[in-house]
Amino acid sequence: MTGSSPQIVCDGLRFGYDPRNPDMHFDCVFPAGRITTLIGPSGSGKSTLLNLVAGFESPLEGRVLFGETDMTATPVSDRPVSMIFQENNLFAHLSVFDNVALGISSGLRLAPSQRATVEEALQSVELAGFGVRRPAELSGGERQRVALARVIVRSRPVLLLDEAFASLGPALRRDMLELLIRIQRQRAMTTVMVTHFPSDARFAASQAVFVSGGQVLATGSAETLLDPERTVPEIRAYLGGSGGA
Amino acid sequence: MALRDDPLNALTTRDGRASVLPGGIAAWIPALFLGTLAAGAFLPLALFAGGSGPGELLPDPVVWRSLRFTLYQAVLSTALSLVAAVPVATALYEFQRFPGRSLVLRLFALPLALPQIVAVLAITGLYGERGVISLAVENAGLDFPPVYGLTGILIAHVFFNMPLAVRIVLGGMSSMPDEYDRLSHQLAMGPASRFRLVLWPFIRPALFSAGSLIFMLCVTSFTVVLTLGGGPRATTLEVAIYQALAFDFDPGRAVLLALLQVLVTAAAFAALTRAGGEISSGMTLGTLRSYPVRSSAALRTGAVLLIATGTLFVLLPFVIIIWRGLAAEIADLLGQQSVRDAIATSLLLGAGAAMLAVVLAYLLASSLASAAARRRFSGTQSASERLLGQTGSLILVVPPVVIAAGWFILIRQVASPYAAAHAMVVTVNAAMAVPFALRLLLPAAMTETERYGRLSRQLGLRGLARLRIVTWPLARRALLLAFAFSMALSLGDLGVIAIFGSQDVQTLPYLILQRMGSYRTQDAAGLALILSIIIAALMIVADRGSASQTARKTSRRTVGDRKPT
Numbered sequence: 052m053t054g055s056s057p058q059i060v061c062d063g064l065r066f067g068y069d070p071r072n073p074d075m076h077f078d079c080v081f082p083a084g085r086i087t088t089l090i091g092p093s094g095s096g097k098s099t100l101l102n103l104v105a106g107f108e109s110p111l112e113g114r115v116l117f118g119e120t121d122m123t124a125t126p127v128s129d130r131p132v133s134m135i136f137q138e139n140n141l142f143a144h145l146s147v148f149d150n151v152a153l154g155i156s157s158g159l160r161l162a163p164s165q166r167a168t169v170e171e172a173l174q175s176v177e178l179a180g181f182g183v184r185r186p187a188e189l190s191g192g193e194r195q196r197v198a199l200a201r202v203i204v205r206s207r208p209v210l211l212l213d214e215a216f217a218s219l220g221p222a223l224r225r226d227m228l229e230l231l232i233r234i235q236r237q238r239a240m241t242t243v244m245v246t247h248f249p250s251d252a253r254f255a256a257s258q259a260v261f262v263s264g265g266q267v268l269a270t271g272s273a274e275t276l277l278d279p280e281r282t283v284p285e286i287r288a289y290l291g292g293s294g295g296a
Numbered sequence: 297m298a299l300r301d302d303p304l305n306a307l308t309t310r311d312g313r314a315s316v317l318p319g320g321i322a323a324w325i326p327a328l329f330l331g332t333l334a335a336g337a338f339l340p341l342a343l344f345a346g347g348s349g350p351g352e353l354l355p356d357p358v359v360w361r362s363l364r365f366t367l368y369q370a371v372l373s374t375a376l377s378l379v380a381a382v383p384v385a386t387a388l389y390e391f392q393r394f395p396g397r398s399l400v401l402r403l404f405a406l407p408l409a410l411p412q413i414v415a416v417l418a419i420t421g422l423y424g425e426r427g428v429i430s431l432a433v434e435n436a437g438l439d440f441p442p443v444y445g446l447t448g449i450l451i452a453h454v455f456f457n458m459p460l461a462v463r464i465v466l467g468g469m470s471s472m473p474d475e476y477d478r479l480s481h482q483l484a485m486g487p488a489s490r491f492r493l494v495l496w497p498f499i500r501p502a503l504f505s506a507g508s509l510i511f512m513l514c515v516t517s518f519t520v521v522l523t524l525g526g527g528p529r530a531t532t533l534e535v536a537i538y539q540a541l542a543f544d545f546d547p548g549r550a551v552l553l554a555l556l557q558v559l560v561t562a563a564a565f566a567a568l569t570r571a572g573g574e575i576s577s578g579m580t581l582g583t584l585r586s587y588p589v590r591s592s593a594a595l596r597t598g599a600v601l602l603i604a605t606g607t608l609f610v611l612l613p614f615v616i617i618i619w620r621g622l623a624a625e626i627a628d629l630l631g632q633q634s635v636r637d638a639i640a641t642s643l644l645l646g647a648g649a650a651m652l653a654v655v656l657a658y659l660l661a662s663s664l665a666s667a668a669a670r671r672r673f674s675g676t677q678s679a680s681e682r683l684l685g686q687t688g689s690l691i692l693v694v695p696p697v698v699i700a701a702g703w704f705i706l707i708r709q710v711a712s713p714y715a716a717a718h719a720m721v722v723t724v725n726a727a728m729a730v731p732f733a734l735r736l737l738l739p740a741a742m743t744e745t746e747r748y749g750r751l752s753r754q755l756g757l758r759g760l761a762r763l764r765i766v767t768w769p770l771a772r773r774a775l776l777l778a779f780a781f782s783m784a785l786s787l788g789d790l791g792v793i794a795i796f797g798s799q800d801v802q803t804l805p806y807l808i809l810q811r812m813g814s815y816r817t818q819d820a821a822g823l824a825l826i827l828s829i830i831i832a833a834l835m836i837v838a839d840r841g842s843a844s845q846t847a848r849k850t851s852r853r854t855v856g857d858r859k860p861t
Contacts (some may be wrong), residue, residue: 107478126590128484139475144497157485159493205483 056208056241057118057131058083064103064113073111075099075265081258083118084239086232088246088256088273092289096265097245101211104243105134117209133202135215140198141186147173147197148182154205172200176230192223199234210235212244216251224248228255249290253277261286323663326656326730327687333727334694337558337702340551343709356549361528362536363556369446369521369532370514373453377510378503380454381461384606386495387599388462389469390487390591394599400607401466404459407610409781409835411788412452412519413805414824417812418613419443419452419524421620421821428616448524453514459610461506468502469495481589501571508568515564516557516695519790519805523812533557534697538794547705554698562693621825624818634807635823642787642803643830645718649725650783654775656726657733660688661741662767669745688734691727696791699724704795717793717801724792729782736778740771780838784831804830 059081067073075096081087081104089097102108104115106127114123122130133154141150151169152161161169173179176196186194195215202210212231216224232255235242246252252259252273259273261283269276269283276282279290388397407415422429423443430440441447472494480494518534526535533553540550629635667681691699703720707713748766752758757766768775790805797806804827811820 105478105482127478127481128590130482132482134478134482136475136478139473140479142476142479142493142497145493153479153483153485153493157480157483158489 056084056239057120059104059209059241059243060114060116061100061103062114062116064100064110064115066099066103066108066110070111077103077113077262077265077267079260079267079270081241081243081260083241085258086235086242086244086256087258087260088244088252089260089262090246090249090252090277090289091262091268093247095262097262098213099265100262101134101213101243101245104209105132105211106130130209131207132209132211133205133207134211134213135195135198135202137214137217138191138194140201140215141194143186145186146182147178147184147186147189150186150197151182151200151204154201154203168204169200172203173197175203175234176200192219192227195219195227196230199230203234203238206238208238208240210240210242212242212246214245214247217247224251225254231255249277261289263289322659323667323684326660327684329656330687330690330727330730333699333723334690336706337554337694337698340547340702340705341555343705356552358528358531358536359549359552359556362531362533362553363560365525365530366515366532366534366557366560369449369453369525369530370511370517372446373450373457373514374507374511376450376454377457377461378507380458380606381465381506382499382503383602384458385462385465385469385499386491387602389466389495391596391599391603394603400603401463403607403610404462406614406835407456407459409784409788409831410456410614411790411805411824411827411831412456412517413523413790413808413812414617414788414828415452415455415613416448416520416523417620417808417817417820417824418616419448419455421616422612423448423451429612444524445527445530446525449517449520449530452520452524453510453517455610455613456520457510457513458606461503461510462606464506464509465499465502469498472498487591487595504571505568508564508571512561512564512568512692515560516692516697518695518697518794522790522794523809533560534695534791537697537701541701541704541795547708550701550705554701557698558694561695565689565693617821617824617828620818620821621828624822624825626822626825629819629822629826634802635826638802638804638807638823639826639830641801642805642827645721645725645803646783646786648722649729649786650779652722652726653729653733653782653786654737654779657688657730657737657778658741658771658775660684660730660734661737662745664738665741665745666749668742669749688731691730696724696728696789697795699727700792700795714796714798714800717796717798720796721786721789721792721801721803725786725789726782728789729778729785732785733778733782736781737771737774740774744770777838780834784834784838787827787831787834 061077061079064075064077065073066075066077077096077100079100089100091097099108103110106122106125110123114121116122117131141147142153145153148169149159151172152159152165155161155165155168170179170182173182176199178193178196178200181189181193181197186197189197198215216227219227228251231242231244234240244252244256256273259271259276260267261269261276263285268285276286277290279287282290388394388400391397394400420443421427423440424430425443427443430443433440443451476494480490485493515532516534517532518538521530521532521535522538525531526539531539533556537550537553537557540546540553664681664685667678667684700720703716704713707716744767748770752762752766787803788805790809793801793803793806794809797803802810804823808820808823808827811817811823
């Protein structure tokens with residue numbers, strides 16, 4: 052599927068954790084093959100929107116379209132999506148190699164050529180030789196790199212990141228973003244990245260979607276939308292003092 | 297008697313100082329009490345030291361046969377409970393949208409609260425001669441083994457412990473990070489891979505702790521073995537102790553049996569602690585995911601069948617208790633003086649035991665909480681804190697029947713042991729309930745100390761004032777819950793009263809045992825229903841308490857994760 056990444060359309064999605072009170076309403080487009088950042092105050096519904104796209108939540112109304120295909124009712128496992136969470140992306144009881152290999156065979160039955168693919172993926176995230184280790188023996192940044200290696204072997208056209216690097220320090224976060232950008236460019240994955248660091252969003256993303264109070268308030272190019280001088284008042288209030296961070 | 301009264305006096309006179317010195321003297325009151333009570337089990341050893349003591353009884357075949365059977369039935373019961381629990385728990389975990397799932401989980405919490413004697417009646421009604429199930433099996437042209445003996449003991453133990461294991465295993469699976477569940481579905485794992493790679497690593501440790509806990513419970517199983525076994529081929533150490541005192545009057549043998557029992561339970565308890573298990577685990581359950589996943593119709597059917605079979609196995613005994621109980625002459629029973637006396641005695645002793653258990657457990661809990669608060673900066677547990685944490689569990693190593701037997705032999709040296717029945721039932725049943733009450737009270741005590749410990753000290757709030765202003769509003773629910781649970785436990789106990797009971801002092805379980813013994817099964821069934829109704833009323837109170845606690849937890853999580861702030 053590489054190379055033909057779909058755009059993702061959230062068409063009139065209504066959702067609420069209490070179904071009697073669908074207090075969230077999302078309409079937005081994530082352009083094909085680009086990195087879009089999803090920003091907004093905490094509790095605004097960023098992760099919920101991501102979970103709706105991944106299929107972990109089901110909307111009460113509206114459609115999720117991958118290209119022309121309506122995926123609203125498609126089970127999680129049948130969507131062309133890889134997702135990276137803030138933590139627990141790796142099964143603690145499996146080796147690094149097995150954790151990556153799960154992206155190829157969910158039963159861990161690999162042909163020799165597939166084993167080589169796993170090794171290559173580990174190499175490309177600069178973790179060659181780490182295959183035998185357990186996740187607990189790795190640093191937080193290394194664990195997220197293993198998760199990226201699995202994204203590589205899975206080669207799904209859509210990548211969702213839910214504050215994937217939020218618990219890392221600034222310098223490490225920058226390294227991880229560079230790695231992410233490299234992987235994304237090679238495969239042109241449609242990528243949606245939730246972050247609460249405007250600097251990260253400006254660094255990595257070309258598009259931005261601003262969510263507040265369960266609504267999409269603004270969409271546009273990351274450069275314009277995240278510039279305190281040029282943006283809408285709500286985003287300026289959100290960026291506040293951290294606008295330059 | 298004097299020995300046992302001491303700690304009680306200390307409890308009341310030092311109550312005021314208890315709060316002034318958190319973790320000080322107050323901490324050691326329950327420890328001293330429980331220690332003294334347990335020591336009673338060993339003191340008779342001294343009486344026999346040197347004389348014609350237990351040593352001469354070592355070659356006694358009864359002793360070794362009951363030791364062998366104790367271990368044999370416990371191993372079998374544990375294995376059967378676990379083997380049955382894994383598929384049921386997995387089906388319940390994987391089939392989140394199973395209608396009535398939460399009802400099933402509630403049902404699975406009930407056997408623990410059901411008095412063993414009542415369960416035994418139900419099991420003989422189902423699987424005994426002309427029982428509902430044994431008849432059905434025989435009508436199908438098959439043989440059903442006689443319920444008295446190993447078969448009945450195993451059925452009863454699986455009835456009590458399979459649901460417990462299911463709840464512990466489910467608890468283990470719900471400790472799995474939410475992301476694992478999501479990942480495994482996103483990675484499109486099949487059921488076999490999902491079980492092997494994702495679920496099993498969380499089931500396995502839960503099985504260890506469930507297994508060691510169940511083994512512990514079965515090794516000290518008294519009522520079930522007394523009523524369903526009891527013959528020479530199916531007698532456990534505890535039942536042999538009872539028989540040595542009640543029928544043969546052979547204190548020497550009773551002491552030797554008690555010693556062996558303590559060795560066995562101590563070993564089992566050590567295993568339980570190593571396995572990270574807890575006597576009161578399985579009392580809480582986490583909440584779980586609900587998002588669309590693909591599962592085949594065959595898998596869903598299999599899950600439904602598994603859940604239905606497990607549910608029926610646990611549910612039927614309750615149905616038959618109600619059915620048989622209603623067929624009895626309840627009004628006639630309630631008119632009998634002996635029944636009314638037994639109800640009054642049961643309620644009185646149960647309430648006394650529950651009160652004592654709650655006081656002891658709260659003293660322990662607040663001491664542990666303040667000890668934990670003090671080491672916030674130093675990190676490691678001190679030896680005395682560890683010891684304190686263990687005293688609550690002392691009753692597990694020295695079981696009620698063993699304690700009762702010890703004190704029975706001791707008191708007999710100076711007075712009629714039957715006169716001490718009330719005091720013995722209250723104190724030993726209280727000790728029995730302490731581990732459970734402690735588990736319920738510890739979180740409340742931790743909160744109280746963490747939030748308001750320093751503030752209270754600064755404001756000079758102590759003693760009753762602190763109890764009224766700080767502790768009670770904060771821990772009220774937990775205290776009521778612990779009281780209800782302790783009382784239910786005491787109401788259903790047959791161990792102590794079996795040894796100390798007489799024509800003058802009878803509780804409901806004791807009366808049921810008597811009526812069973814004289815083949816008045818109808819009466820026994822009616823009494824069992826009365827006892828069950830009393831306990832059900834208590835458990836409803838307890839359930840309300842825990843339900844509102846869960847609600848609070850859930851709302852907090854919702855606020856943290858979901859609501860816009």
